[in-house]
Amino acid sequence: ETGVTQTPRHLVMGMTNKKSLKCEQHLGHNAMYWYKQSAKKPLELMFVYSLEERVENNSVPSRFSPECPNSSHLFLHLHTLQPEDSALYLCASSPTGNYGYTFGSGTRLTVV
């Protein structure tokens, strides 16, 4: 375990469903990130939270809605997704400085 825990590990949802992905870290990091990893595409940075404030939103469709209630928890709320949203969603956290990211194991999302 890396210290960053993502749940669920796998999720299958219909296009009309509403679901949430959860990320939790107890490493004392103060920044958290959502990445999307699709087959044969580079990692896409979706959202960045620093000290619980969203500091970056890379033109992500509104059907993805992040929430960071405290420095240890990060959610990604999903609604009315499309099949092309099927991917591995990775959460990461980092301290300030140049220490790099610690990643969770990801949630494999399939939209049917």
Added chain:
Amino acid sequence: AQSVAQPEDQVNVAEGNPLTVKCTYSVSGNPYLFWYVQYPNRGLQFLLKYITGDNLVKGSYGFEAEFNKSQTSFHLKKPSALVSDSALYFCAVRDTNYGQNFVFGPGTRLSVLP
């Protein structure tokens, strides 16, 4: 803006042979460079980083990387490959002149053949 290139989608090497996974970058300031590895259905795991200091950086599992400023490269190397090294490898860079976030390369799949 910062960018990272990994020119090889796939690298194949025989077990016991040396391996190299290439990475080149572009930044306007000084680079912070990282290598990560990803095993199937897992997140990315940190291997090593270059921030400053010696150009040759040693990391986890016997991997090392050499920072070459003139060639803007940060190639990952290992003297003797293991079958268990087979995975997806990502190079990442942060430009000190451009925010706090890292940019990841597209990844290189390494296959070590027994």
